[in-house]
Amino acid sequence: MPDSVFKKMEAMIRSRQQEIAKTLGELDGKKFTMDEWFREDGSGGGVSAVIEDGNVIERGACNVSVVSGHLTEAGYKKMRENHGDLQWNGNPIPYRVCGLSMIMHPHNPHAPTVHLNYRYFECDRPDGQPMSCWFGGGADLTPSYLYDDDAVYFHQVLKAVCDKHNQSYGEMKEWCDQYFRNHHRNEGRGIGGIFYDDLTTDKPMEVVDFATDALDSFLKVYVPILKERKDLPYTKEEKAWQAFRRGRYVEFNLLHDRGTAFGLMTPGARVESILCSMPRFAEWKYQYKPEPGSREAALVEVLETPINWADKKQSTYPLPPI
Amino acid sequence: MPDSVFKKMEAMIRSRQQEIAKTLGELDGKKFTMDEWFREDGSGGGVSAVIEDGNVIERGACNVSVVSGHLTEAGYKKMRENHGDLQWNGNPIPYRVCGLSMIMHPHNPHAPTVHLNYRYFECDRPDGQPMSCWFGGGADLTPSYLYDDDAVYFHQVLKAVCDKHNQSYGEMKEWCDQYFRNHHRNEGRGIGGIFYDDLTTDKPMEVVDFATDALDSFLKVYVPILKERKDLPYTKEEKAWQAFRRGRYVEFNLLHDRGTAFGLMTPGARVESILCSMPRFAEWKYQYKPEPGSREAALVEVLETPINWADKKQSTYPLPPI
Numbered sequence: 001m002p003d004s005v006f007k008k009m010e011a012m013i014r015s016r017q018q019e020i021a022k023t024l025g026e027l028d029g030k031k032f033t034m035d036e037w038f039r040e041d042g043s044g045g046g047v048s049a050v051i052e053d054g055n056v057i058e059r060g061a062c063n064v065s066v067v068s069g070h071l072t073e074a075g076y077k078k079m080r081e082n083h084g085d086l087q088w089n090g091n092p093i094p095y096r097v098c099g100l101s102m103i104m105h106p107h108n109p110h111a112p113t114v115h116l117n118y119r120y121f122e123c124d125r126p127d128g129q130p131m132s133c134w135f136g137g138g139a140d141l142t143p144s145y146l147y148d149d150d151a152v153y154f155h156q157v158l159k160a161v162c163d164k165h166n167q168s169y170g171e172m173k174e175w176c177d178q179y180f181r182n183h184h185r186n187e188g189r190g191i192g193g194i195f196y197d198d199l200t201t202d203k204p205m206e207v208v209d210f211a212t213d214a215l216d217s218f219l220k221v222y223v224p225i226l227k228e229r230k231d232l233p234y235t236k237e238e239k240a241w242q243a244f245r246r247g248r249y250v251e252f253n254l255l256h257d258r259g260t261a262f263g264l265m266t267p268g269a270r271v272e273s274i275l276c277s278m279p280r281f282a283e284w285k286y287q288y289k290p291e292p293g294s295r296e297a298a299l300v301e302v303l304e305t306p307i308n309w310a311d312k313k314q315s316t317y318p319l320p321p322i
Numbered sequence: 323m324p325d326s327v328f329k330k331m332e333a334m335i336r337s338r339q340q341e342i343a344k345t346l347g348e349l350d351g352k353k354f355t356m357d358e359w360f361r362e363d364g365s366g367g368g369v370s371a372v373i374e375d376g377n378v379i380e381r382g383a384c385n386v387s388v389v390s391g392h393l394t395e396a397g398y399k400k401m402r403e404n405h406g407d408l409q410w411n412g413n414p415i416p417y418r419v420c421g422l423s424m425i426m427h428p429h430n431p432h433a434p435t436v437h438l439n440y441r442y443f444e445c446d447r448p449d450g451q452p453m454s455c456w457f458g459g460g461a462d463l464t465p466s467y468l469y470d471d472d473a474v475y476f477h478q479v480l481k482a483v484c485d486k487h488n489q490s491y492g493e494m495k496e497w498c499d500q501y502f503r504n505h506h507r508n509e510g511r512g513i514g515g516i517f518y519d520d521l522t523t524d525k526p527m528e529v530v531d532f533a534t535d536a537l538d539s540f541l542k543v544y545v546p547i548l549k550e551r552k553d554l555p556y557t558k559e560e561k562a563w564q565a566f567r568r569g570r571y572v573e574f575n576l577l578h579d580r581g582t583a584f585g586l587m588t589p590g591a592r593v594e595s596i597l598c599s600m601p602r603f604a605e606w607k608y609q610y611k612p613e614p615g616s617r618e619a620a621l622v623e624v625l626e627t628p629i630n631w632a633d634k635k636q637s638t639y640p641l642p643p644i
Binding site for chain 2: 050052185269271272275278280281285286
């Protein structure tokens with residue numbers, strides 16, 4: 001059964017990558033470049049789909065990788081924090097993993113950055129027991145200017161997907177807020193979404209189905225938001241605020257993100273695919289605080305104290321079929 | 323004696339901070355802002371001297387901090403890798419530290435970014451033995467466009483300081499190249515300088531004298547270089563290359579720098595003073611490689627394979643008295 005789980009997950013993410021790159025490429029007017037890569041030692045590879053300096057998207061990537069290897073102790077510690085049943089016994093642990101990781105940074109400061117990833121991980125058990133496997137994934141939204149309508153829509157669609165599959169939106173929403181936090185600034189990276197990690201199950205096919213619907217919901221949500229915001233007029237100051245916020249994005253990804261750290265320490269890592277998550281431009285400014293009462297300050301307030309978006313009244317976007 | 327060492331080091335860095343801020347502020351035409359700060363619990367504070375959007379310097383900081391506290395296990399591990407005589411015994415270790423940390427990112431892409439820091443650290447020994455102390459410090463140069471003349475001058479002056487104090491320039495130069503390396507890209511952050519860490523001694527006053535001369539050499543070296551480069555004409559493309567290189571600078575500081583990590587995990591850390599090391603602007607570009615044979619490619623070559631600058635013939639800058 002595990003093999004069919006892996007194959008199903010792999011086929012799913014490969015097809016969604018094509019669909020996302022095609023749809024967003026058409027919306028942008030500039031095609032994604034598709035780079036297929038292989039590790040020299042034959043232990044896997046992937047396809048990186050990247051758009052840069054597009055008409056709508058400043059920088060974005062939707063990457064698939066399918067690799068195998070051996071977990072070293074350091075990698076093992078980074079990767080897993082919630083599997084008490086798996087103990088390090090001193091020997092590298094064979095593993096394979098497939099995943100899709102996507103991030104889009106639009107030009108327009110009124111259009112939010114979005115990130116998602118869905119992955120499946122399998123490894124031998126050091127105690128000789130059959131394979132252990134777990135899932136991870138989720139999606140989160142990072143606006144520079146807050147539109148309640150976008151935030152509510154994003155969360156309500158994800159909640160609908162969770163509800164359909166009997167997954168706890170509440171728990172996944174809370175973990176997302178906790179995980180995507182710039183702890184050194186006591187500030188969220190964005191306005192959240194859902195995130196699950198180290199998800200084990202005796203019914204892995206059901207989790208693949210959940211991940212499929214969750215991933216499928218992305219275009220349904222992000223395309224309407226992007227269409228709504230991409231052509232809004234904006235000032236030089238608003239663009240600078242966006243670059244400043246993207247500095248915070250960089251801080252999260254390089255200081256706190258376990259996935260980035262795990263990726264970069266993996267021998268033979270494809271650095272450019274991992275650091276595709278960086279924005280095209282970022283700024284830093286010493287002790288900069290937005291004017292009290294401004295739209296910029298309103299965003300910071302919400303980043304400091306997350307909101308239960310799904311409980312708010314329905315957004316004006318029509319809810320798509322899930 | 324340790325107390326007089328601490329006092330001498332503290333007085334030295336405080337006076338040099340004033341001098342650097344005054345001299346570079348005059349050269350720039352915009353004054354540094356001096357922010358004095360104190361920790362709420364009375365465990366120290368510091369002065370952050372910052373310049374932003376100046377005429378010559380895009381962003382720079384010269385910060386002094388004098389703090390005490392207790393090393394937690396995590397902080398202890400980050401801070402020290404080379405003190406076999408100090409073992410963690412399960413109890414937080416009282417410490418005090420004073421240091422000056424400086425970074426200057428000029429506007430002109432032909433003028434190099436420079437970083438230096440000099441610090442002194444004292445802590446109780448967990449085994450009840452008398453106080454343990456060590457020094458750290460160094461200076462390194464990060465050009466976007468390579469001028470051999472600048473690189474040779476920078477290194478030769480540091481070598482003269484090392485020679486005067488019977489410190490090994492060779493070892494410190496090599497450790498600088500090793501430490502300030504973006505290992506994930508197999509590329510140096512810049513063209514090096516000197517770096518020493520965990521330096522213990524039974525003659526701490528002599529190391530304070532060495533640090534004093536090393537710090538004093540900074541203005542003697544950097545001011546002539548800055549004057550030479552600050553008004554050179556440059557293109558939009560050269561400015562973009564600088565921002566791209568500064569993306570690499572950000573990667574080093576957030577992914578690899580032990581000092582940044584230690585600082586940010588310290589309870590009550592002054593985040594804005596630590597992240598003053600960030601450039602004002604940074605860019606990322608997917609799989610960008612400069613044209614073979616270009617000046618940009620020449621820089622990358624040297625970053626990949628460090629050069630023994632001090633062995634090259636003398637620079638055209640007149641060597642200052644050390």
